[in-house]
Amino acid sequence: MDILSASILDLGPLQQIERASFDADRWPLLDLMAALTFSDVVRLKAVVDGHMVGFIAGDQRASKGLSWIATIAVLPQFRQQGIGRALLEACEAKLMTPRVRLCVRTDNASAIRLYEQTGYQRVDMWYHYYKDRADAMVMEKIRGL
Ligand SMILES: CC(C)(COP(=O)(O)OP(=O)(O)OC[C@H]1O[C@@H](n2cnc3c(N)ncnc32)[C@H](O)[C@@H]1OP(=O)(O)O)[C@@H](O)C(=O)NCCC(=O)NCCS
Numbered sequence: 001m002d003i004l005s006a007s008i009l010d011l012g013p014l015q016q017i018e019r020a021s022f023d024a025d026r027w028p029l030l031d032l033m034a035a036l037t038f039s040d041v042v043r044l045k046a047v048v049d050g051h052m053v054g055f056i057a058g059d060q061r062a063s064k065g066l067s068w069i070a071t072i073a074v075l076p077q078f079r080q081q082g083i084g085r086a087l088l089e090a091c092e093a094k095l096m097t098p099r100v101r102l103c104v105r106t107d108n109a110s111a112i113r114l115y116e117q118t119g120y121q122r123v124d125m126w127y128h129y130y131k132d133r134a135d136a137m138v139m140e141k142i143r144g145l
Pocket of ligand 1: 022072078085086103108
């Protein structure tokens with residue numbers, strides 16, 4: 001498995017990963033294109049046998065000393081093999097801010113476990129944040145840079 005920079009050329013595979021990974025919370029096409037093109041976004045893909053199987057985008061807000069993991073997803077058949085963790089750690093290594101945040105559905109146990117294992121702690125709750133009114137937990141990791 002390789003972790004490589006992603007670009008707009010990865011839009012098709014990214015759409016497939018999104019479709020396989022999210023239901024109502026799936027990003028619209030324009031948001032995916034933004035994640036693949038905007039400056040200040042760290043965008044990485046996990047590649048197995050030449051195929052993109054996972055993606056992460058980290059949005060840097062340098063003036064606030066804070067980055068947000070905007071999205072992370074791995075194709076279902078490639079989960080539980082350490083790819084999500086590898087993507088997260090590779091993205092964090094490229095982010096230049098001392099704090100990294102993300103938000104996650106409170107019912108997304110596997111994602112929350114991954115974040116806890118990698119040092120994120122709950123700092124806030126956004127109630128009824130998602131389209132189906134599910135709550136979001138905001139988690140943060142503070143690194144010594
Ligand atoms: C969240 C997500 C990205 C995690 O990706 P993943 O590749 O499965 O993550 P990892 O494999 O690194 O870690 C997940 C689990 O695999 C385990 N694992 C890691 N390496 C492993 C290995 N070599 N063999 C077996 N299990 C392993 C981890 O310990 C962890 O186990 P646990 O959940 O039982 O504690 C993935 O589940 C996903 O795409 N979900 C849908 C989209 C989503 O919800 N994104 C998050 C939005 S906030």
